[in-house]
Amino acid sequence: MSTSRPALGTTARDRLIAAAHQTVRAKGYAATSVDELCGAAGVTKGAFFHHFPSKEALGVAAANAWTARAEEHIFTLPEWTRLPDPLDRLLAHIDFRLAMIEGPVEDFTCFVGTMVQEAYLTNQPIRKACQASIGAYAERLAEDIQAAVEQHGAQIDALSLAYHVQAVLQGAFILAKAQNDPARARDSVAHLKRYVSMLFGKTDQP
Amino acid sequence: MSTSRPALGTTARDRLIAAAHQTVRAKGYAATSVDELCGAAGVTKGAFFHHFPSKEALGVAAANAWTARAEEHIFTLPEWTRLPDPLDRLLAHIDFRLAMIEGPVEDFTCFVGTMVQEAYLTNQPIRKACQASIGAYAERLAEDIQAAVEQHGAQIDALSLAYHVQAVLQGAFILAKAQNDPARARDSVAHLKRYVSMLFGKTDQP
DNA sequence: TGCACCATACCAACTGGTCGGTATGATGAT
DNA sequence: ATCATCATACCGACCAGTTGGTATGGTGCA
Numbered sequence: 384m385s386t387s388r389p390a391l392g393t394t395a396r397d398r399l400i401a402a403a404h405q406t407v408r409a410k411g412y413a414a415t416s417v418d419e420l421c422g423a424a425g426v427t428k429g430a431f432f433h434h435f436p437s438k439e440a441l442g443v444a445a446a447n448a449w450t451a452r453a454e455e456h457i458f459t460l461p462e463w464t465r466l467p468d469p470l471d472r473l474l475a476h477i478d479f480r481l482a483m484i485e486g487p488v489e490d491f492t493c494f495v496g497t498m499v500q501e502a503y504l505t506n507q508p509i510r511k512a513c514q515a516s517i518g519a520y521a522e523r524l525a526e527d528i529q530a531a532v533e534q535h536g537a538q539i540d541a542l543s544l545a546y547h548v549q550a551v552l553q554g555a556f557i558l559a560k561a562q563n564d565p566a567r568a569r570d571s572v573a574h575l576k577r578y579v580s581m582l583f584g585k586t587d588q589p
Numbered sequence: 590m591s592t593s594r595p596a597l598g599t600t601a602r603d604r605l606i607a608a609a610h611q612t613v614r615a616k617g618y619a620a621t622s623v624d625e626l627c628g629a630a631g632v633t634k635g636a637f638f639h640h641f642p643s644k645e646a647l648g649v650a651a652a653n654a655w656t657a658r659a660e661e662h663i664f665t666l667p668e669w670t671r672l673p674d675p676l677d678r679l680l681a682h683i684d685f686r687l688a689m690i691e692g693p694v695e696d697f698t699c700f701v702g703t704m705v706q707e708a709y710l711t712n713q714p715i716r717k718a719c720q721a722s723i724g725a726y727a728e729r730l731a732e733d734i735q736a737a738v739e740q741h742g743a744q745i746d747a748l749s750l751a752y753h754v755q756a757v758l759q760g761a762f763i764l765a766k767a768q769n770d771p772a773r774a775r776d777s778v779a780h781l782k783r784y785v786s787m788l789f790g791k792t793d794q795p
Numbered sequence: 796t797g798c799a800c801c802a803t804a805c806c807a808a809c810t811g812g813t814c815g816g817t818a819t820g821a822t823g824a825t
Numbered sequence: 826a827t828c829a830t831c832a833t834a835c836c837g838a839c840c841a842g843t844t845g846g847t848a849t850g851g852t853g854c855a
Contacts, residue, residue, distance in 0.1 A: 395801080411707035413619035417845060428846085429802050438845065489710060496763050500706050501617035503766035504695060514767045543776045546764060550777040551753075554760030557702050558752060560709035561720045570749045571756040578784040601834075623811060634812085635836045644811065802851075810843065817836075825827085 396434045398424040403445040409489040412442060412501045412509075439508060442498060446512035449494045450519050458523050469530035470583055476524065477579060480552055481572040484565045491565070492556040521545040535583050544579070551575040602640040604630040609651040615695040618648060618707045618715075645714060648704060652718035655700045656725050664729050675736035676789055682730065683785060686758055687778040690771045697771070698762040727751040741789050750785070757781040 393401070402423035406415045417438050421431050435441040458464060463475035483491050499513035521542060529541035555568035562568075599607075608629035612621045623644055627637050641647040664670060669681035689697050705719035727748060735747035761774035 409710050411617065411619055413617055414707060414711065416843075418843085427802050430800075432846070433800060436846095495767075497706055499767045500703055500763060501620060503769065504615050505620065510767065510769065514769075517764070517767050543773075544780065546773045547757075547777045547780040550760030550764050550774070551756055552760065553763040554756030554758065557706060557759040558723070558756050561701075561705045561716065561723050563709065563716065563720075567749075567752045568756070571753045574750065574753040574784070578780070578787070581784070581787050622809080624809085633836050635814095636834070638812065639834060639836095642812095797855085799854090800852085802849100804847100804849085806845105806847075808844080808846105810841100813840075814838090815836105817834100819834085820832090822829105822831080824829090 395424065395426045395430045399426060399431060399434065399441060400445045400448045403441055404449065404494050405489070407442075407445070408492050408494055408497055412498045439506060442502070442506070442509045443512045446495050446498065446509065446516050450516040453516070453520055454523070457520075468534070469527045470535055472527045473524075473531050473579065474576065476527070477548070477572065477576045480548075481569055481576070484555065484559065484569050484572065486565075488556075488559050488563065488565065492560070493553060496553045496556060517549055521549055524548060531583065537583050539582055544582075548575065601630065601632045601636045605632060605637060605640065605647060606651045606654045609647055610655065610700050611695070613648075613651070614698050614700055614703055618704045645712060648708070648712070648715045649718045652701050652704065652715065652722050656722040659722070659726055660729070663726075674740070675733045676741055678733045679730075679737055679785065680782065682733070683754070683778065683782045686754075687775055687782070690761065690765065690775050690778065692771075694762075694765050694769065694771065698766070699759060702759045702762060723755055727755055730754060737789065743789050745788055750788075754781065 399420060402420050403415075406420060406423055417428065417431055420441070421428055431441075435444065457476075457479070461475075461479060463472060463479065466472045466475060485491065495513040495516040499510055499517075502509040502513070504510075522545070525541040525545035528539065528544050531537075532539050532541055551571060551574075555571040558571060559565045559568035605626060608626050609621075612626060612629055623634065623637055626647070627634055637647075641650065663682075663685070667681075667685060669678060669685065672678045672681060691697065701719040701722040705716055705723075708715040708719070710716075728751070731747040731751040734745065734750050737743075738745050738747055757777060757780075761777040764777060765771045765774035
């Protein structure tokens with residue numbers, strides 16, 4: 384078999400989703416054409432509309448795939464996710480996200496965060512898929528935060544803080560895009576870590 | 590006299606910029622067509638290309654206008670900008686931005702933050718105009734922060750914290766868009782205020 | 796034989812941008 | 826005062842290229 388150029392072993396559908404993740408993060412949803420997606424995935428238009436009834440449907444599928452990807456790469460695979468102390472996990476999480484902010488901007492930014500900016504008013508299916516993705520991330524993170532709150536005693540709404548982490552990350556990505564440089568973005572995540580440390584009593588950074 | 594429909598007294602050029610602020614915040618830059626902008630501004634295509642050589646040029650002009658608008662509405666007109674204590678001004682600033690997060694999402698979100706997401710790689714003139722706008726805001730805010738640092742004594746890089754304020758705001762806007770509801774966004778700005786309060790020694794909120 | 800998977804040709808609608816032309820008012824020589 | 830000259834602001838038909846999407850047909854495996 385082996386139909387076309389990139390990434391043998393993956394299906395046309397998977398390659399289209401991967402192309403969406405990459406291209407939309409670089410150029411945005413509206414500016415990314417179906418033809419371009421097909422080109423990046425090494426697939427023809429016929430294949431595209433065989434797997435997805437519309438461009439919008441690919442957007443939704445790619446958002447769902449993004450959720451799964453985050454669950455795996457951020458909440459499952461890294462070693463620190465098995466740390467015993469939930470506060471250690473939380474701080475390691477922030478360190479991990481900070482360390483990701485490096486290299487080309489389009490490689491570390493958030494697919495759903497980028498897409499929802501353009502679609503939140505005009506495309507409800509996409510908006511809802513992005514909301515679900517961000518929500519899943521926040522709820523997962525809130526588990527550790529809640530455990531840390533219970534273990535270390537602090538006056539914090541876990542889910543609210545989890546969404547704040549998301550907000551800082553998304554905002555940091557915008558800074559990186561505007562400056563074409565991740566330095567200020569990393570700075571901002573460092574402020575987030577300082578805040579969380581202070582919330583949990585660690586008077587200041589080491 | 591009185592050439593055309595809306596907002597007497599404003600010129601076609603001003604109306605096009607206002608239409609860009611509104612429409613781009615609602616649908617994004619790429620998804621907003623020149624025809625649509627003309628319609629919203631009550632202006633013909635001929636007028637558009639009389640005032641701007643290209644759609645991109647309008648984007649740049651609108652970003653510059655956005656900078657001026659922020660300087661006026663956020664740093665000059667409000668009463669609290671004349672408070673004597675710089676820390677009071679800083680906290681009032683955050684309260685002010687928090688209070689703005691209300692009503693339709695497309696009315697309180699940031700034009701340059703929205704636009705730079707789509708243009709940062711493909712359109713350098715627009716990216717730079719957005720960078721300048723965010724930079725001007727941060728530098729202006731850093732003045733108060735620096736004064737507060739000097740007056741209250743704290744270990745803070747003023748400009749870095751100012752950019753962090755921007756990041757939290759931009760991230761909060763993304764939350765509001767994804768959820769189609771400003772509640773979580775306000776929550777996040779409340780976290781920011783708590784952080785700044787803690788940085789300056791106020792152990793916790795009133 | 797049937798069906799999942801894909802390729803190619805094609806289409807109507809829309810895109811940013813161009814172009815010839817007009818309406819209006821300021822300027823300056825007579 | 827009058828009128829030619831010019832610049833600015835604007836109009837709207839038009840253009841070539843691109844868009845998302847469709848229609849149809851082929852191909853290989855169950």
